[in-house]
Amino acid sequence: MMKRILLSLLLLATVGAVKAQPVSTNSEKVKWFTDARFGMFIHWGLYSAAEGIWEGERLRNGNNYAEWIRYRNRIPQAEYVQLAKRFDWNKIDPEQWVVLAKKAGMKYILITAKHHDGIAIWNSKVSDNNLSKLSGTNRDVLKELAAACKKHGMKLGFYYSHWLDWEHPDGWDHNQEITGRITDEQYNKYWQGKVLPQLRELLTNYGDVAMIWFDMWVDYKTTIVKKEQLEQVIKLIHELQPACLINSRLGLPANTPGIDFETMGDNQLGAAYTSHPWETSGTIANSWGYNALENEYKSTSQLLQSLIGNVSLNGGFTLNIGPRADGAVPYEDQTRLNDIGTWLFKNGESVYGCTGLQLRPDQHDWGRITTKKLDNKQMVYLQVYNWPLDKLLRLTGILSKPEKAELITDAGRVALNFTQTGPYTHIQLPDAAGDHFVSVIALQYAEPVTLDEKAVAESTFGGLALTGNNASEKTAAYKKVPFDGLRPSHMIINSDGLLTWQVYVPAAGAYNADISYHNNSKSATLIKITAGDQTLSVSLKPTGKMVVEPHDSYTDEFVNDKVGAFNFPKEGFYKVTLKSDAKEQAELLLNRIWLSKK
Numbered sequence: 087m088m089k090r091i092l093l094s095l096l097l098l099a100t101v102g103a104v105k106a107q108p109v110s111t112n113s114e115k116v117k118w119f120t121d122a123r124f125g126m127f128i129h130w131g132l133y134s135a136a137e138g139i140w141e142g143e144r145l146r147n148g149n150n151y152a153e154w155i156r157y158r159n160r161i162p163q164a165e166y167v168q169l170a171k172r173f174d175w176n177k178i179d180p181e182q183w184v185v186l187a188k189k190a191g192m193k194y195i196l197i198t199a200k201h202h203d204g205i206a207i208w209n210s211k212v213s214d215n216n217l218s219k220l221s222g223t224n225r226d227v228l229k230e231l232a233a234a235c236k237k238h239g240m241k242l243g244f245y246y247s248h249w250l251d252w253e254h255p256d257g258w259d260h261n262q263e264i265t266g267r268i269t270d271e272q273y274n275k276y277w278q279g280k281v282l283p284q285l286r287e288l289l290t291n292y293g294d295v296a297m298i299w300f301d302m303w304v305d306y307k308t309t310i311v312k313k314e315q316l317e318q319v320i321k322l323i324h325e326l327q328p329a330c331l332i333n334s335r336l337g338l339p340a341n342t343p344g345i346d347f348e349t350m351g352d353n354q355l356g357a358a359y360t361s362h363p364w365e366t367s368g369t370i371a372n373s374w375g376y377n378a379l380e381n382e383y384k385s386t387s388q389l390l391q392s393l394i395g396n397v398s399l400n401g402g403f404t405l406n407i408g409p410r411a412d413g414a415v416p417y418e419d420q421t422r423l424n425d426i427g428t429w430l431f432k433n434g435e436s437v438y439g440c441t442g443l444q445l446r447p448d449q450h451d452w453g454r455i456t457t458k459k460l461d462n463k464q465m466v467y468l469q470v471y472n473w474p475l476d477k478l479l480r481l482t483g484i485l486s487k488p489e490k491a492e493l494i495t496d497a498g499r500v501a502l503n504f505t506q507t508g509p510y511t512h513i514q515l516p517d518a519a520g521d522h523f524v525s526v527i528a529l530q531y532a533e534p535v536t537l538d539e540k541a542v543a544e545s546t547f548g549g550l551a552l553t554g555n556n557a558s559e560k561t562a563a564y565k566k567v568p569f570d571g572l573r574p575s576h577m578i579i580n581s582d583g584l585l586t587w588q589v590y591v592p593a594a595g596a597y598n599a600d601i602s603y604h605n606n607s608k609s610a611t612l613i614k615i616t617a618g619d620q621t622l623s624v625s626l627k628p629t630g631k632m633v634v635e636p637h638d639s640y641t642d643e644f645v646n647d648k649v650g651a652f653n654f655p656k657e658g659f660y661k662v663t664l665k666s667d668a669k670e671q672a673e674l675l676l677n678r679i680w681l682s683k684k
Contacts, residue, residue, distance in 0.1 A: 116346050116363045118241065119297075119331060121439045122193035123397050124430070127245075127367055127406035128183060129153055129198050129374040130227075132205045132217060135172035135411035138377030145377070152408070153375035156203050157252055157259060166203070169411075170220035178413035180227055181234035186407075186415060190423035191430030193438075194241035196299050196404060197231060199288055201245070201375075204253025208291075212283045215253050232292040243297035243330075244288050248281050248319065249311055249337065250301075258310055273310050281315075282322060289326040297331035298323060303351065306337035313338070320344040333365075355392055356399035359442055365402035368392055370419050376408040383418045386425040387471070387523050391454075393426075394469045394524065398442040398454040425523070433494055433526045435460070436467035443535070445483040446556060449543035452479060453524070463489075464534050468527040473519040474546050479527065481511040482543035482590075485536040488529040493520045502527065508590045508659070509541040540588040541659075549682040552587045552662060553577070559586040567675075572634055572641040576604070579674040585664045589617075589681065591654045596684040599649040604629050604642045607672030615649055615679060617662045622650040626674065644677050651684060 131153065138145045138152035145151070146158040156166045187195055200206045208228040209218035218226060228244075235242040251257030256268055256276035289295055302309065306316060316337055323330050324344070331346040340348040340362070347363035350356070355366055370389065371380045384392075393403040407419045430437060440456040443466070447454070453471040457464065466488070468481060487506040491513050492499040503514040511529075519525045540558040542550045554566045554577030562583025569575045577585070591597070603626055605611050610625040624647065632643035654660065662681070666674055 112346075115329060116331060119194075119347060119365075119402065120363050120400075120441075122241075123402045123437050123440070124190075124192050124393055125194035125196065125241075125365075125402070125404045126183070126187040126190070126192045127196045127374075127404045129201070129376075129406055129408045131198055131201050131207050131375070132166065132169050132203060132220070133201065133375045134409065135169040137410070138373065138375075138379055144379055150372040150377050150380060151375070152373045152377035153198075153201050153203070157261075163253065167205070167215065167220050170217060170222075172411045173217070173221045173223075174412035175221070175223050175225060178225075178227070180231040180413070181237075182413065183407070183409065183415070184231070184234040184238050184240055186420065186423060188238050188240060190405075190427040191434060192240075192405075194243060194296055194404075195231070195235060196243045196245055196297070197228070199228065199244040199246050200251075200284065202247045202250040202252060202259075202301075204247075204251040204257060206284060208287070210284055210287055212280055212287065213253075228288075228292055236293065241294075241296035242292070243295060243299055244292075245299045245301065246285060246288065247301050248285075249309060251276060251280070254280055267310065270310065270312070274312075274315070277315050277318075282318060285319065285322055286326065289323060289330070295327050295330045297333065297346075299333050299349070300336040302335050302337035304337070305339070309337070311337055317344075350401075356396050356401045356447075358447060359399045359444065360401065363402075364400070365404050366392070366396055367404045367406065369406045370422055374406050374408055376410050376416070380416075383422070386422050386429075389422055390426060390429060390524050391471060393437065394454050394456065395447075397437055397440050398456050398469070399447055400441045429521065429523055432496065433521070433524070435465075436469065436494075436526045436528070440467065443483070444537055444539050446539070446543070449482065449556065450480075451546050464531040466529040466531065466535065468513075468529065470519070470525040470527060472546070473525060474515065476547060477515040477517065479513040479515055480544040480546065480548070481513065482541055483509050483538055484511060485509055485538055486531055486533070487511075488531050490530050492528045492530075494526045494528060495520045499528070507592050507657070509538040510544060510590060510592060538588075542587050542589050549680060550589055552589070552664075552679040552681065554585075554676065556587065557585045558588045560584065573604075573675075574602070574644055574677045576644070576675045576677045579666045579676055580672075582667075583665075585676075587662045587679075588659060589662055590657075590659050592657055593683070594654055594656045596651045596653050597681050598651050598684055600646055600680040600682075601626070601649050602644050602646045602677035602680070604644045604675040604677075605672075606642065606675070609672070611666060611672065611674050613664060613666045613674070615662065615664050617652045617660050618654070620652050622652070624649045642675065644675070649679075652681075 133153045136155050140159045145155050206216040209226045210216040252259050254276045256272040334340040334345050334348045350366045353368045371383045396403050407415050409415050436456050440458045453469045456467045491502040491504045505512045542556050562581050565578045567576050605626050605628050610627050612625050615622045629643050629645050631640045
């Protein structure tokens with residue numbers, strides 16, 4: 087039987103396909119963060135003046151992370167600090183960063199108060215190795231930034247590198263794995279003498295601090311850091327700024343009390359709905375700090391889709407800029423942020439305060455879905471990345487009928503005609519898309535929507551692709567293999583068992599069934615596909631290799647075969663099953679079954 091779920095936004099924390107062990111947190115404390123969804127990261131420090139180049143040599147790492155240049159290029163400390171002379175304090179204006187963030191529709195700013203190089207960018211009393219003293223200025227960038235954030239209604243947080251410090255004699259750098267590690271006692275001198283005192287400065291001298299963002303991307307148990315030291319940090323933050331958020335890169339598991347939100351890997355976007363607060367920190371190009379040799383920039387569409395995709399999975403997006411030593415933001419960064427800001431000015435209601443629905447996150451090939459409760463109505467926003475050529479948008483999985491459908495355009499909202507049958511909502515579209523980057527269609531429902539999360543989604547132009555990702559049941563431990571750049575995503579079928587899909591047939595009639603597969607055995611493999619009381623049998627011949635590139639690149643060939651046709655007597659839900667006689671020594675690799683109306 088079809089599983090139907092009454093979904094209210096107040097109950098979204100209980101949705102399926104979520105990660106285990108949610109972060110222990112006060113929902114009111116983090117509400118501003120989960121409502122904001124979009125913020126600015128600023129990587130700015132001594133490394134900004136090197137610009138990814140040292141003595142004519144580029145950064146010694148393919149990831150272009152220019153903020154790592156002192157470590158990667160083995161720069162002596164005495165020479166590295168001379169970079170402070172390159173900062174142009176007549177041009178540096180932190181308020182311009184805040185204005186840029188506000189125009190981009192961002193709700194908070196994070197800045198690297200101290201990165202791994204150990205050089206604080208504020209006038210720290212704990213260490214003379216700070217940007218203010220090294221560059222001979224009385225200015226404190228963080229004070230100016232805090233004042234600008236307060237002026238413009240922007241929340242401010244600080245990045246602080248606690249684990250790594252290449253400046254302090256008792257700090258950690260990765261080369262100690264080879265040269266010999268410092269003792270725990272030495273490291274604790276660094277912790278007590280620099281980490282905690284500098285955090286105290288950040289938490290007491292700059293007004294309200296929205297978050298402290300740490301950067302230990304591995305479990306503390308694999309490092310020199312002790313749990314007791316991390317607990318000291320949590321205690322200090324809670325004492326001085328009780329409302330200040332702490333991210334999971336402190337080094338403790340994400341479900342530890344005191345950790346308020348999870349930070350994914352660098353540029354790692356969400357893959358499944360996650361009930362606890364989380365975010366991705368991402369770059370516009372590759373480097374975080376300014377890199378003069380950077381030339382691989384993400385497009386505005388890519389960045390918007392990263393933001394929207396995360397929101398549809400209950401996450402946020404913190405997008406980085408890397409200003410130069412004179413405070414200037416690269417033109418490529420500015421243009422993309424301005425484009426995003428223009429889009430959010432028009433479509434922001436579909437992002438701010440939104441989350442996602444309990445549907446497969448990638449089931450619609452036209453885009454993603456966000457949702458929220460607004461004025462006692464449930465709003466569902468269809469984020470259309472690809473405007474259908476046949477001017478029909480096919481939505482699968484919502485059994486409720488919307489009260490209205492509207493396209494958000496520059497000129498206002500345009501009412502759209504639609505039909506709703508079973509789990510399908512078909513929306514008639516105008517010729518012109520609502521936006522150059524991502525078009526938004528707002529669906530309004532009188533009540534929380536009823537979902538069918540098992541139904542196979544319709545593809546653009548119609549038709550149903552039955553794959554390992556959208557099978558509702560399987561009776562054997564078949565392995566799913568993702569797309570590897572050459573072979574499509576597929577399911578390895580190597581034993582007896584059944585794969586089952588739930589499909590909705592919108593009209594009675596004949597439907598063709600085709601199959602895409604690779605059979606690496608030496609003999610044909612028999613499969614049976616059943617829908618209702620009808621069964622189609624086909625013998626799948628062995629398949630070989632195909633040439634990817636001439637002479638040296640080959641891969642498994644996945645072929646398409648016609649299986650036959652099903653005659654469905656009426657519209658409605660049907661179970662489709664696949665049974666194979668494939669054995670362990672003769673694997674059948676199933677890409678998809680394709681159902682389409684004759």
